[in-house]
Amino acid sequence: MASGLRMIVGPMFSGKTTELLRVLRKYAIAGYSVVLVKPSTDARYAVNKVVSHDGLEMDALVVEPRFTGLAKVSKLLYEHNVVGIDEFQFFEYTPDLIKFILDLSNERLVIIAALNLDFRGEPWEVVKEILPYAEDVKVLRAVCTYIDEQRRKCGRPASRTQRLLDGRPAPYGSPRVMVGGRESYEARCRKHHIVPRDWE
Ligand code: ADP
Ligand code: MG
Numbered sequence: 133m134a135s136g137l138r139m140i141v142g143p144m145f146s147g148k149t150t151e152l153l154r155v156l157r158k159y160a161i162a163g164y165s166v167v168l169v170k171p172s173t174d175a176r177y178a179v180n181k182v183v184s185h186d187g188l189e190m191d192a193l194v195v196e197p198r199f200t201g202l203a204k205v206s207k208l209l210y211e212h213n214v215v216g217i218d219e220f221q222f223f224e225y226t227p228d229l230i231k232f233i234l235d236l237s238n239e240r241l242v243i244i245a246a247l248n249l250d251f252r253g254e255p256w257e258v259v260k261e262i263l264p265y266a267e268d269v270k271v272l273r274a275v276c277t278y279i280d281e282q283r284r285k286c287g288r289p290a291s292r293t294q295r296l297l298d299g300r301p302a303p304y305g306s307p308r309v310m311v312g313g314r315e316s317y318e319a320r321c322r323k324h325h326i327v328p329r330d331w332e
């Protein structure tokens with residue numbers, strides 16, 4: 133059985149969860165034991181399941197989003213051949229968290245899905261710290277859903293996540309973590325990713 137670290141990154145709606153579930157299912161069908169982990173931060177859809185925006189789902193182990201949360205389930209993780217982690221950006225960055233993932237991926241195949249950037253267009257520290265260690269990085273894009281004044285859709289590949297508050301771009305000072313779905317987020321290209329600066 134292969135070991136190592138694979139990453140799946142992109143904005144919201146780019147298919148990260150779909151891709152993670154696809155790869156995990158493939159290994160499960162081939163007879164490998166698979167476990168999926170998610171941070172307790174993300175309670176969209178279901179608490180102990182990972183669910184994609186299209187409704188694909190798989191049972192998941194919910195952990196506190198920090199090193200101690202993973203350490204508590206360490207034994208269980210090492211009992212599986214393949215470990216998937218969804219929404220990795222929500223884990224708190226500490227060097228011991230990164231070391232935990234690297235030690236695990238020396239012996240098991242670890243597949244991590246994470247947002248590339250936050251709603252401000254800035255990287256998540258924990259993602260920045262783990263990414264260079266991956267043997268394989270899959271960068272996904274969604275479709276930009278910006279509509280201009282003439283009601284024309286953009287439709288370009290989207291690499292950013294736009295947060296909306298009451299239908300308007302959320303300002304830079306809005307909290308970094310705010311779990312939500314279609315009502316508060318849209319996929320956008322660089323040109324149409326708008327972050328009003330509160331102080332301007
Ligand atoms: P992620 O985990 O990256 O947020 P999911 O795998 O849960 O993404 O969902 C991807 C699905 O989201 C797509 O298959 C599509 O049906 C849906 N979707 C909704 N909005 C968009 C968009 N703007 N661009 C692409 N797909 C979208
Ligand atoms: Mg997802």
